Amino acid sequence: MGTIDTHEALRELLGEPKPTTRRKIIDRIDEHARTLIAHSPFVLLATSAPDGSCDVSPRGDPAGSVLVLDDRTLVLADRPGNKLIDSFRNIIDNPHAGLLFLVPGMNETLRVNGRAKLVADAPYFDELVVRGKRPKLAVVVEVEELFMHCAKAFLRSSLWQPETWPERAALPTMGTILRDQMSLPTSAEELDARLTEGALNSQY
Incomplete structure (x- = not known):
């Protein structure tokens, strides 16, 4: 079946990354990363359980809502x-987490790997208030790796090009x-109406 089940076989098939690819991985939030985080309204949070089962959760807020506390903490x-609180x-159980920041219209993405913890309150919670609502919980991530991911995936998918989008009417509704x-x-x-009302009334 052509199954690849060793690191050696995988490297033989795909080769080694270029030295520049390895060099772009840094261990801090530099000025460019700060700018992208400040303009990102959407981030994906990836976590995994001790048994290896994984979860990827979308997180959306007005751009600028993710706080950068210092060069290694967000x-x-x-x-x-x-x-469901899967994340x-x-x-x-397992603090290792990955983040993928998206900026609308930008084909490159910002990837962050690090160790996460949950915090129920802190002085900076005042800065997390949106529409008058203060969160009950926050995820604090200590950055271990940070790097830019190239544009190839977005160029291949044409994600930001509306002319490639399917007609919404051709897709099933959530209801x-x-x-x-x-x-x-x-x-x-009726389900769609309930879902729309619930989403609008409980965003924050």
Whole structure:
């Protein structure tokens, strides 16, 4: 089946990274990273449990909401969600975490790897207030690795080009998906209305 199950086989197939690729990995939040973080309204938080099971959680806030405390520390506020708390349970058991910052219209992304912890309150929580709402929890990440990821994925996907986007009407709504996956008796239209109202009323 052509399965690759050793590091040696993988390297033989794909080769070694260029020296410049390794050199771009730094261990701090420099001025350029600060600028990108300040302009990013969307970040993906990746965590894993001790058994290896993984979770990737989208985090969205107005640009500038992620705090940079110093050259090695950043803070993400928690906002109301589905209460599954998969990321948080993982962080308690295994603090290693990865972040991927996106800036609208920019094809490069900022990647951060480090150790995360959960904080229920701190003086900087005042800076995490959005629309008058103070978060109950924040994720503090101690940066161990930081680097820019090249534009190839976004160029291949044409993600920022609206002319490549599918017509929304051609895709199922969330209400339709939940109705079918959960075998609910409620109509998709009613579920969509409830979901829209709930999302608008409980963002923060």
